[in-house]
Amino acid sequence: MDKALTQTIHRALTRHANSQESLVEMLREINAELGYLSAETLGGLADALKLPRSQVLSVASFYSMLDLEPRGTHVIKLCQDAPCHVAGGQEIWETLERELGISFGATTPDGKWTLLTTSCIGACAVGPVMMVDDDIYGNLTPERVREILAQVADQDRAGGRT
Amino acid sequence: MIRAHVLISGDALSLSRGAEETRLAIEAELSFLGLDKEVLVSYTSQVERTDELPMVMVFPEGIRYGSVHPEDGAYIVQEHLYKGRIVEHLRLPPEILSGHIVHIPGKLGALYAQKRVVLRRAGLIDPTSIEDYIAHDGYFALGKALTEMQSADVLQAVKDSGLQGRGGAGFPTGLKWSFAVNQPGEKYIVCNADESEPGTFKDRLILEGDPHAVLEGMALAGYACGAAQGWIYIRGEYVQARERLEHAIKQAEEYGLLGDNIMETGFSFHIHVHAGAGAYVCGEETALLESLEGKRGTPRIRPPYPTVRGFRDQPTLVNNVETLANVPAIILNGSDWFRSIGTHTSPGTKVYTMLGDVNITGLIEVPMGITLREVIEIYGGGVKNGKAFKCAQTGGASGSIIPAALLDVPMDFASMQAQGASLGSGALLVCDEDTDVVDLAYVLVRFFATESCGKCVPCRVGSAQMLEALERLRKGYAKPADLQRLEEIATHVQETSFCGLGQAAPVPILTGLRFFRAEFEARVQA
Numbered sequence: 001m002d003k004a005l006t007q008t009i010h011r012a013l014t015r016h017a018n019s020q021e022s023l024v025e026m027l028r029e030i031n032a033e034l035g036y037l038s039a040e041t042l043g044g045l046a047d048a049l050k051l052p053r054s055q056v057l058s059v060a061s062f063y064s065m066l067d068l069e070p071r072g073t074h075v076i077k078l079c080q081d082a083p084c085h086v087a088g089g090q091e092i093w094e095t096l097e098r099e100l101g102i103s104f105g106a107t108t109p110d111g112k113w114t115l116l117t118t119s120c121i122g123a124c125a126v127g128p129v130m131m132v133d134d135d136i137y138g139n140l141t142p143e144r145v146r147e148i149l150a151q152v153a154d155q156d157r158a159g160g161r162t
Numbered sequence: 163m164i165r166a167h168v169l170i171s172g173d174a175l176s177l178s179r180g181a182e183e184t185r186l187a188i189e190a191e192l193s194f195l196g197l198d199k200e201v202l203v204s205y206t207s208q209v210e211r212t213d214e215l216p217m218v219m220v221f222p223e224g225i226r227y228g229s230v231h232p233e234d235g236a237y238i239v240q241e242h243l244y245k246g247r248i249v250e251h252l253r254l255p256p257e258i259l260s261g262h263i264v265h266i267p268g269k270l271g272a273l274y275a276q277k278r279v280v281l282r283r284a285g286l287i288d289p290t291s292i293e294d295y296i297a298h299d300g301y302f303a304l305g306k307a308l309t310e311m312q313s314a315d316v317l318q319a320v321k322d323s324g325l326q327g328r329g330g331a332g333f334p335t336g337l338k339w340s341f342a343v344n345q346p347g348e349k350y351i352v353c354n355a356d357e358s359e360p361g362t363f364k365d366r367l368i369l370e371g372d373p374h375a376v377l378e379g380m381a382l383a384g385y386a387c388g389a390a391q392g393w394i395y396i397r398g399e400y401v402q403a404r405e406r407l408e409h410a411i412k413q414a415e416e417y418g419l420l421g422d423n424i425m426e427t428g429f430s431f432h433i434h435v436h437a438g439a440g441a442y443v444c445g446e447e448t449a450l451l452e453s454l455e456g457k458r459g460t461p462r463i464r465p466p467y468p469t470v471r472g473f474r475d476q477p478t479l480v481n482n483v484e485t486l487a488n489v490p491a492i493i494l495n496g497s498d499w500f501r502s503i504g505t506h507t508s509p510g511t512k513v514y515t516m517l518g519d520v521n522i523t524g525l526i527e528v529p530m531g532i533t534l535r536e537v538i539e540i541y542g543g544g545v546k547n548g549k550a551f552k553c554a555q556t557g558g559a560s561g562s563i564i565p566a567a568l569l570d571v572p573m574d575f576a577s578m579q580a581q582g583a584s585l586g587s588g589a590l591l592v593c594d595e596d597t598d599v600v601d602l603a604y605v606l607v608r609f610f611a612t613e614s615c616g617k618c619v620p621c622r623v624g625s626a627q628m629l630e631a632l633e634r635l636r637k638g639y640a641k642p643a644d645l646q647r648l649e650e651i652a653t654h655v656q657e658t659s660f661c662g663l664g665q666a667a668p669v670p671i672l673t674g675l676r677f678f679r680a681e682f683e684a685r686v687q688a
Contacts, residue, residue: 013234019456020455021454021455021458023456024438024439025436025437025439028398028439058458059456062438063440063441063459063614064439064441066440080608081360081607081609082360082609083360083517086593087604119358119442119609120358120362120439121398122363122366122399122400124360124363124515124589125517125523126523126589127517134401136174136178137178138175155200
């Protein structure tokens with residue numbers, strides 16, 4: 001295991017006093033730091049907590065906010081529940097697939113965008129709603145979606161991100 | 163000396179609509195006019211309506227301005243705070259606080275009286291300030307309980323109040339508490355803030371708008387049940403609410419209102435925050451406890467109930483955010499006061515999130531027993547675009563589909579149940595005449611199929627099969643046998659699923675069929 005990974009795991013363990021009860025929170029923190037949870041990461045954490053690797057994998061695969069594979073630079077999560085659906089979510093779904101040229105669950109070949117669905121994020125009064133990384137965008141229309149995608153891409157160019 | 167207080171809505175939605183820029187403009191104008199020493203500016207959580215954000219409130223007058231853009235903010239400072247003239251064109255209609263709603267004639271544009279118990283401070287105080295909370299009777303109930311009441315008196319007051327669980331089930335809160343009281347072992351109080359029902363975000367707004375009320379409610383529960391430790395299990399997605407809570411806990415500890423030896427009475431109560439990681443089923447109380455212990459959030463068999471064997475196998479009381487937020491007011495004002503609100507079988511108020519095809523969406527708190535028609539007409543400003551009401555979906559995905567025939571049924575736990583419907587978790591998704599009920603049922607069942615934890619067969623396999631059948635109906639190639647089979651599976655899933663999630667999964671289909679059978683039948687191929 002490389003040193004950076006060991007350190008990341010070690011820091012999470014220290015923050016939570018090596019408590020098995022904090023497994024879910026540690027996984028979230030490591031996920032946030034590394035982008036996803038590799039088999040190596042899960043194994044390292046399991047060994048440190050003296051838990052079976054199978055148990056750590058079963059926990060990591062259970063929660064939707066934990067990623068078991070690498071995601072694109074930007075992760076889009078569209079709410080697909082009833083309040084957003086009633087407010088026109090289907091059209092937004094189609095717009096996103098068309099604009100990015102991928103279907104839900106996939107990542108663009110250039111590794112820039114990952115398109116996912118999410119259950120309710122509690123912003124229903126302004127549905128349809130999507131999250132781009134940590135930002136919530138509401139009252140979506142197809143035009144608004146195109147604007148947001150362009151805006152994020154612009155920021156990347158300005159910030160030197162690929 | 164501070165002569166006026168300007169509150170700006172600072173929730174995530176307001177911020178996304180430029181509340182920060184509005185605040186900066188207001189502060190710049192105040193300092194330009196030399197008013198910055200006498201006018202205090204702060205953020206609050208605006209929880210009332212979402213169509214006029216960012217909102218600015220000026221106290222002591224209590225004037226509320228809506229959709230305040232930066233240039234409007236500067237103008238309000240010049241006119242209202244400098245020249246003393248209210249800016250009428252930006253002003254929102256006043257909120258009339260009249261108590262009980264018996265009958266309010268329809269009037270356009272005004273926001274009518276709500277009966278506020280849980281949300282009485284939300285939007286009026288700065289939720290990051292414990293001083294604001296204390297100035298509005300905060301921690302008075304805890305002080306009263308610890309100095310004037312025995313723990314049994316607190317329990318009795320909650321029992322007498324008739325408070326019922328606000329998470330959806332409506333179980334008598336006092337009774338639940340008494341189950342925990344009589345158990346041996348180290349006890350825990352757990353606040354269920356894993357609000358994940360689609361369309362429901364009342365708990366988030368309570369936590370963001372008045373976090374201390376929930377903490378005080380937990381401490382009172384701890385005192386009544388003999389617990390010294392509390393956990394708040396909050397949805398992983400609720401980042402701001404979590405920060406508010408952690409900040410509030412720290413403040414309360416500094417003031418000696420939480421932690422060891424509270425108010426020097428010898429009572430100690432510690433609260434910890436634990437964030438989830440995205441799983442609807444964790445709102446089920448035994449699944450929540452599994453998750454709190456760092457495991458997969460799959461439900462446990464009941465009995466034993468958590469009040470007997472819960473967190474760490476110890477007696478654990480699990481209560482919803484809104485339930486706990488009611489407790490301080492009950493202790494402070496007495497159970498008779500609480501019983502004077504709402505209906506005989508369901509005292510108190512209920513917080514709803516109103517969504518869908520209504521003119522005004524957002525959060526309301528109204529007395530139990532108000533009808534759906536009143537809610538839609540008075541608070542929702544009627545159905546959008548003058549269309550006709552078709553149905554409403556209550557209580558998130560596990561709620562019922564309610565047809566127009568039930569518009570005048572009082573909304574309380576017992577009355578709704580008598581009609582075969584459920585009050586649920588507090589969402590009101592209003593659908594107009596254009597709504598396709600089969601499509602709506604499909605979307606609701608899809609949610610359950612996605613969120614099934616996979617532990618039991620009826621829910622895991624049944625929800626997938628129901629979804630397939632609905633898909634065939636939706637696309638128009640279902641045979642009469644498919645509809646019959648859908649109904650059979652739905653009944654089986656409801657009767658045999660392990661936990662409440664699975665038992666609720668078929669509810670959209672069953673209530674949809676009960677009230678709109680013809681629409682399902684019309685989709686079947688002859």
